[in-house]
Amino acid sequence: MADGLPNWYWVTKDGDLPALTLEKGINGPAEVAVAGAGSRRPAILIRSSPWRAGSFWTPWHDEFDLEHSHVRYFGDNKVDSGKLAHETPGNKLLRELAREHASADENIRARSAPVLVLRSVTIDGRIKGQVEFCGLAVIVGHEFVHQTDPMTGEPFDNYAFELALLDLGPEGGRLDLRWIQARRSTQVAGFEALELAPVAWRDWVEAGSVAAPGLDGDIAIVTAELDELVSPRGQGFRVDADVRAVIERQAMTLTRDHFESQGWVVSDDSANQSYDFEISKNGHRRRVEVKGTQSAGRQVLLTANEVDHARERYPAVILAIVSGIQVVASAESGDLKAAGGSLHLVDPLDVDSGSLKPITFMYGPPTS
Known part of the structure; x- marks a missing residue:
């Protein structure tokens, strides 16, 4: 404990395994090789720092809609990175994970890394050093975006990732870190680690879909490469x-x-x-x-x-x-x-169960 709060270092350090770091916004522990089963990344930890939003270090504003189980998280490119949006380490990591999360292959989904979403919080006036766990997520989409650095006004390209938070209700809103530690072990097979996973994660691995944030039904995500395209700035009016x-x-x-x-x-x-x-x-x-x-x-x-x-x-x-x-x-x-x-x-489309609002009418003027 530190100042009455659980210490992240000691909570995530397990025997010879090092603590999971939160030094960056996008943190990816190294992949581990499991005998006879290839490699897997234990997890990806995303940390958002609202107090830095709009600054040189974090020139974007992540969006947290926890009520609707949705987070929109911006990648790690910056105006001074000297890299294209797809070349930065965090964006490369999350784009690859997005492809795995969208896979139709259950084995790929089972091996893919879960996303742990955290954000910095202010406690007793301290804006640094404390994080809260917001949920366990899968990536359900990503898009190429054009942003402007708030300090310099210079444009730069980045990626925005749409995250769906899974329901941890059966676990009382808590995530058992023994599952993550099992995924970090070279001695624990995939199916053994999966037994420790939350119910919602196991359901997602099996079905390949999650409840769409703020919507009813299942969501399936398709992404496309955008690196070869540029903004239409200066191209003029398009009908x-x-x-x-x-x-x-x-x-x-x-x-x-x-x-x-x-x-x-x-x-x-x-x-x-x-x-x-x-x-x-x-x-x-x-x-x-x-x-x-x-x-x-x-x-x-x-x-x-x-x-x-x-x-x-x-x-x-x-x-x-x-x-x-x-x-x-x-x-x-x-x-x-x-x-x-x-x-x-x-699926199915029941137009009378949603919100159906007429916005155009056919009018026939009276005949004389």
């Missing part, structure tokens, strides 16, 4: 139709890729039907309505035909919302490109 078209193509592509990766046969009927895809597998047929947006996707527009179709075909219709799509311009040609995006599935 909305151009932007809309690339967003829709990106949403359709990510949705198709997701269902095909799950073994569905996908037919694109968007040209002549009120839905976008018909999917089939093992004699089962479903229809998918796809919506792409650059926003967080908490609200999307449905046409009257789409609403009628969802009601008539319930529960055979799925709504696929691809949020957070980035639209940027090629540095060479100036052509618009869309990249990134998080795929949220509302």
